[in-house]
Amino acid sequence: MLGKLLKHEWKAVWKVPVLLICILMISAVVAGGTFALPIWDSEWVGLPLSGMMLIFMFYFAMIAVVLGVMIYFAVRYYKNMFSDEGYLTNTLPVSARQLLLNKVITMSVWNLIAMIAVGVSIFVFFAIMLFSLTPMDSSFARELVEAVRAWPEALNSPYMDGFEGFCLGILCLVVTGAFSGSMMLIGAITLGQMVRKHRILGAVGAYIGFNVIVQILGTGFFLPMMFKILEYDNIFSQQSPFPILTLFYFVVAGMSLLLGLGLYFMSEYLISHKLELE
């Protein structure tokens, strides 16, 4: 049944995030492409200003994709589970766990896709910008190829020690972040349903509350670690900063995972034991 839930959920939701991502990519190409135009040296201030506005548009598009996807899935979760549509969702012959897993998986995967899309769009923007700024007859392309070729050698330097683990740490952080970010929303909306007369207000309050708690705990827990990292963060040192950063990222990823799991079990308990549709 979880497979069927995922199939229908995926079919129902893909259009909006794909549209947002398409807009982001177009913005990246347009913003990067402005550097190829002869507008920056123009005497009329309107032209460079238009270019800057297009770059700002790309910046806002990045924020819009991440926030847009989050808000879209949060609203969908609320509507599907607790509004009129909840009368269908909650009478399907599936368990509360399957219902929740369906929502969590879909939301987390799309959050992840949105983050990857933002990363790709930044790459696209800078790639177009670099190639636009470089004259066609320059040796830029050749230098770029040489730099890529030199990369494996650079990895062998002591300064780059533990780089692979660091990349794995970032990957874990991004994946657990997508999960815990989704669970913060799902948990807050589910907990908000306990405030019978003001469910949306309850959800917003719970979300703010979760964030405050996470910030307080995070600051208390990670501040000593940050000082340790700063000791390593010396570019003149030959010591690699990656092992300590990797440790830091894995600890944050672990905390993020724990937070997500805690909120997941809370939400599952509330849906299976405290569900009260209006």
Next chain:
Amino acid sequence: MNVLVEVNNLTKVYEKKKMALNHMNLTIPRGKIIGLLGPNGSGKTTLIKIINGLLVPTEGEVLVNGRKPGPESKACVSYLPERTYFQNSMQVSELINFFSDFYADFRPERARQMLANLNISEDARLKTLSKGTKEKVQLIMVMSREAQLYILDEPIAGVDPAARDYILRTIISNYNENATVLLSTHLISDIEKVLDEVIFIRDGRVILQDTVENIRECKGKSVDAYFREVFAC
């Protein structure tokens, strides 16, 4: 086993100590069309929601086929709520696929036939349909299942007399004879002719459960007239 639903000592208390169900006891047999009747706020919808697992009781339990509300009970209960509950962006054909995927007892050919009878296109999106047509689509989906228990909450409220006749015809002609239909409504005179039994509810308690025939014979009046007498303000 002739008992389909058992309600034991069921109590539901909402906020501000409002008691919607008050230690209710009830058994619902198989193979009947039963009217769940009572004035506003008597607890009909609360009872229906608890049977469907949309509310959690404060005390007591409901058993459908001997099981508490959950995936197994939901697989054999076909529920029509009093509100439009499908996603507006869906096409009617998508709804048919959705129901086919989740309910083993859903009969898509029956749904298609009923839709065709009403000239409702399968390609139509729900947001393009009128409220009345949406309600008919909902009823068609619910009645296209071969469920053991159909729970219809106010299925004829707010529709014109012609639509009422259509809805009642749809219910009568589509329900499985071994199944039970539980109909909650205020419009007793409209549905009286199709009912086998009635359950009167007041203040969260069952005050009467009897056959329509018995009421007519013993009280010498219709269910509608008897309801008016019992619940006179």
